[in-house]
Amino acid sequence: MTQTLIQKILSVSAIAALTVGTVNAAEIIHDAEQGILQAQYGDKWAKQDVGVQAKLDALYKKTGKRPNIIHIMWDDNSYGEVGVKAFNKIRGFDTPNLNTMADDGITFTRMYTEPSCTPTRAAALTGRLAVRSGMYTVAFPPEGGGLPAEEVTIAEILSEAGYNTAFFAKAHQGDIEESYMHNQGFDEATFSLYNQFPPMFWHEQGEGSGLTIGYTKNGTEKKYLVDETWRPYGYVMDVTGKKGEKARETLPPSLENYRKSSIKHQELALDYIRRKANDKKPFYMAYWPNVYDLIADPKEPVTTSNGSLFAQNIERLDRYIGEIVAEVKKQGIEENTLIVAMADNGPMAEVPSAMYQNVFNGGKGSYKEGGIRVAAFAQWPGMIEKDQIVGDMITVHDLFTTFAKLGNATKHIPTDRIIDGIDQTAVFLEGDGNSRRDYYHVYTGPVHAATIKQQFKRVWLGGRPGLVKNDFYNLYLDPREMRGMMAQMLWAWGPFDMMKKRHDAMNKKYPFIPTRHGVPFEGIENLTPQTLIYQKTVRDTMNTGK
Numbered sequence: 001m002t003q004t005l006i007q008k009i010l011s012v013s014a015i016a017a018l019t020v021g022t023v024n025a026a027e028i029i030h031d032a033e034q035g036i037l038q039a040q041y042g043d044k045w046a047k048q049d050v051g052v053q054a055k056l057d058a059l060y061k062k063t064g065k066r067p068n069i070i071h072i073m074w075d076d077n078s079y080g081e082v083g084v085k086a087f088n089k090i091r092g093f094d095t096p097n098l099n100t101m102a103d104d105g106i107t108f109t110r111m112y113t114e115p116s117c118t119p120t121r122a123a124a125l126t127g128r129l130a131v132r133s134g135m136y137t138v139a140f141p142p143e144g145g146g147l148p149a150e151e152v153t154i155a156e157i158l159s160e161a162g163y164n165t166a167f168f169a170k171a172h173q174g175d176i177e178e179s180y181m182h183n184q185g186f187d188e189a190t191f192s193l194y195n196q197f198p199p200m201f202w203h204e205q206g207e208g209s210g211l212t213i214g215y216t217k218n219g220t221e222k223k224y225l226v227d228e229t230w231r232p233y234g235y236v237m238d239v240t241g242k243k244g245e246k247a248r249e250t251l252p253p254s255l256e257n258y259r260k261s262s263i264k265h266q267e268l269a270l271d272y273i274r275r276k277a278n279d280k281k282p283f284y285m286a287y288w289p290n291v292y293d294l295i296a297d298p299k300e301p302v303t304t305s306n307g308s309l310f311a312q313n314i315e316r317l318d319r320y321i322g323e324i325v326a327e328v329k330k331q332g333i334e335e336n337t338l339i340v341a342m343a344d345n346g347p348m349a350e351v352p353s354a355m356y357q358n359v360f361n362g363g364k365g366s367y368k369e370g371g372i373r374v375a376a377f378a379q380w381p382g383m384i385e386k387d388q389i390v391g392d393m394i395t396v397h398d399l400f401t402t403f404a405k406l407g408n409a410t411k412h413i414p415t416d417r418i419i420d421g422i423d424q425t426a427v428f429l430e431g432d433g434n435s436r437r438d439y440y441h442v443y444t445g446p447v448h449a450a451t452i453k454q455q456f457k458r459v460w461l462g463g464r465p466g467l468v469k470n471d472f473y474n475l476y477l478d479p480r481e482m483r484g485m486m487a488q489m490l491w492a493w494g495p496f497d498m499m500k501k502r503h504d505a506m507n508k509k510y511p512f513i514p515t516r517h518g519v520p521f522e523g524i525e526n527l528t529p530q531t532l533i534y535q536k537t538v539r540d541t542m543n544t545g546k
Contacts, residue, residue, distance in 0.1 A: 028401075028410075028419050029510070032502035033439045045426070045436060052425050056406065059336065059383065066161070066282045066407050067380070068337040070273075070324065071399065073124065073288045074317055075117055075170070075195070076351075077343035078358040082314060082375050083107060087358070092306035093315055097322030098377060101341060105379030106388045106428070112395040112440050112452075113345050115371045116364055117195060118172045119443075120344040120396055121288065125153040125173070125184065127400025127413075127421030131443045134515035135173070141194055141235035141520070142538045146174015147184060148516040152414045154400045155185030155284065161409035164283040166272050167191055169265040170290050175236070176516065177523035182241035186286075190240040190250065190268055192261070196290050199237050199258030205295060206255070234534030236521050237261070247524045249531075255295060262290050266320050270327050277331035284403065287324070288344075291317045294354055310354040325379075335382045338406065338428070340399065342376035361480040367442045367449035367459065368481050384428055392435030393452075397421035402428065418510045441503055446512075451499055456489070457481070458496040468493050517542070 030038075038045075060066060080087040083098040084107075113120040118138045119130030125147070130136045133151050147153075155165040167181040171191040181189035201212040207219050214220065215231060238261045241247035250264075251257035269287045276283040292313045304311040321341055328337050347355030348364040355363070362368025376394075378384060401421035404410050413419060426434040442450040450459045452475075459471040472489035473481045519539045521527055527535065 028413055028415060029417065030422065031418055031420055031441070032506045033499060034422060034437070037436065037438070041436070048426055048430070048434070052429055055383065055429055056425075063336045065280070065336070066163070067383075068276075068282050068328075068333060069158075069284045069403050069406065070328070070337060070339045071124070071284075071286050071288075071403075072321060072324065072339065072341040073121075073286075073344050074291045074342075075344055076292070076346065076348045076355060076364055077314075077375055078347040078356060078363070078370065079360055079373055079375055080358040082318065082343075083377055091311070091358075093304040093311035095314065095318040097318045097325065098341065098375075101321070101325065101339070101377045101379050102387075104381070104386050105377060105384045106390050106431075108342075108376040108378070108394060109389060109391050110393045111342060111374055111376035112372050112393065112442075113343070113374050114396070115345055115366055115442070115444050117170075117344050121170075121172055122147060122151075123395075123397045123420075124286075124399055125155070126151045127154070127397050127419050128417070129397065129420050129441065129443060131446055132418065132420075132510075132512050134513050136443060136445045137515070138172070138195070139174070141175065141198060141232040142534070143175045143194070144520050144538055144542065145515055145517045146176045146179025148513055149178035149183070150513070151184075153185045154403055155181075155286070157185075157400075157404050157409045157412045158284045158407045159185055159187070160412040161404075161407045162281055163407055163409075164276050164279060164281050165285075166276075166283065167286045168269045168272070168288075169262075170195065170288045174516070175520035176518035178516070178518070180239065180241060180247055180523065182243050182245070182247065183523070185243075187243050188241075188272075190238070190265065192238045192290060193236055196258070196292050198232075198235060199253045199255060200292070200294060202253075203255055209295065211295070229533065229537045232534065234528065234531035236524060236527070236531060239524055248526050249524055249528075252528065258290070259293060259297070262293070265289055266323070270323060273324070273327045273331060273333075277333050282336075282407070284407070289317065289320060292354075294351065308354060335380075338378065338380040338383070340376070340378045342396075343374040344396075345374060346371040359479070361482065365444065367444050367461075369475065369479065372442060378428060380428070385431060388431050390427060390432045392424075392427050392432060393437055393440065394424050394427060394435055395421070395437070395440055398424045398437070418506060439499070448500070448503075451496060451503075453496065453499060456492060458492065459484070460500070472496075 082095040083102045085099050088094045114123050114130050116138045119136050122130040122135035165186045167186040167189040171181050172195050173179045175193045181191050202215050204216050206212040207216045236249050237253035238250045239247040240250050294309050328334050346363040357370050360370035362370030397420040401423045402425050405423045405425045422437045438454050440452045449461050455476045457473045463469050470484035470486040472485045521535050
């Protein structure tokens with residue numbers, strides 16, 4: 001390393017952040033590690049960006065508007081289960097549409113998310129580690145919390161740049177009014193406040209199958225029951241709303257209505273593409289479908305060799321994605337539409353007889369690769385070359401900054417907070433070997449659990465005072481993280497410690513927003529009497545002691 005480069009690295013704001021230094025307020029503030037990379041590669045990246053921008057401008061000149069962006073994201077998928085023909089045979093179910101998407105574009109082999117669904121969705125929306133916005137918990141009703149209003153979402157960024165924006169299906173960003181998707185920048189939104197578990201299992205059929213215990217009237221205390229309002233019988237499953245307006249509940253929670261809502265979300269996504277295809281403004285659509293229905297439907301025969309309901313669900317998801325891609329083609333907007341399809345985290349091993357680890361060890365909620373390294377694909381004919389396997393590290397946070405770049409909206413990204421997402425347009429348009437990150441800080445809930453740098457991971461949990469443990473992993477030698485190293489990796493002890501210190505110093509300067517609390521279901525016009533009683537109980541609870 002040349003003396004000039006050493007001096008340049010030492011002068012960057014990332015190192016200054018170790019002593020809580022200043023950052024140019026006119027620039028996007030990234031985490032400390034990015035400053036070190038910028039110092040080494042900033043000049044190279046700036047030159048590359050000239051060519052990248054020329055491609056985007058040429059497309060804009062041809063089509064007359066910025067690209068449409070469709071982001072599809074679903075729950076709990078073990079890496080390798082979709083989009084890989086060989087694994088289709090191993091697992092006994094087929095994903096032909098995702099396989100074709102992989103053939104027609106990029107397969108990401110190192111896409112990192114957060115370890116569970118709410119945090120990953122918050123990260124995609126804000127470009128920030130979920131812990132920064134207090135969105136690190138997967139909540140169930142009554143949550144009484146959600147995504148803070150002061151967070152700036154990709155929908156708000158792209159709206160500022162002249163985009164139409166829409167959200168359909170699973171938001172899981174809270175049940176307080178400020179967290180609703182139509183209050184977070186989307187022009188229109190139909191979305192679920194929670195995940196699939198309540199409507200799938202919280203009823204007589206679910207309790208009869210042993211998937212839920214003690215929720216229904218049948219499972220409730222008979223002789224000594226005092227509090228009849230304790231169970232969340234009045235929760236709201238799915239709502240719809242438009243920017244600046246109140247929301248309305250669409251369907252009351254039940255297994256039958258959950259199934260109807262999943263179909264409806266797909267129909268809404270397809271209809272939105274039709275309605276906006278020839279609009280003067282480009283569109284951004286987040287379609288995050290509720291995939292799983294783990295109670296057998298006698299109207300749907302088993303068609304997979306795998307034989308599980310999980311496999312049926314994945315094949316249905318694949319059909320839905322195929323319909324989205326086909327509609328984009330039918331509307332003649334394929335060359336001006338980026339489609340990204342991905343899982344939000346690894347498999348939920350706690351679900352009986354449904355989800356299993358495949359390539360990587362660990363699942364939902366874990367800092368291990370199996371929890372955070374997901375299936376991800378992208379296609380964009382004429383802009384993304386076909387049949388690419390990309391080994392670069394990229395995270396779900398990067399989509400925020402990359403989508404902003406594609407939409408000519410970077411200038412609207414806030415500069416008063418840390419943005420963890422890095423502009424990865426070069427990876428999408430130039431291919432393998434062009435990532436602008438080689439690190440990732442992994443949080444499980446509010447806990448900094450691990451740090452990844454290049455092919456190495458250090459786990460911070462469970463260490464012993466005074467001497468590191470065998471908490472280092474080489475992800476090329478040991479992708480399943482079965483044999484932690486210590487002695488072989490003592491050279492990395494100091495470098496990892498310094499990474500954590502820089503990260504902690506930046507966090508001290510830009511503190512995390514506390515988890516936001518409030519009264520659930522405010523801002524919904526047509527609440528049922530049962531929900532109003534339930535809401536009052538929560539409100540009274542929150543006011544206790546005030």
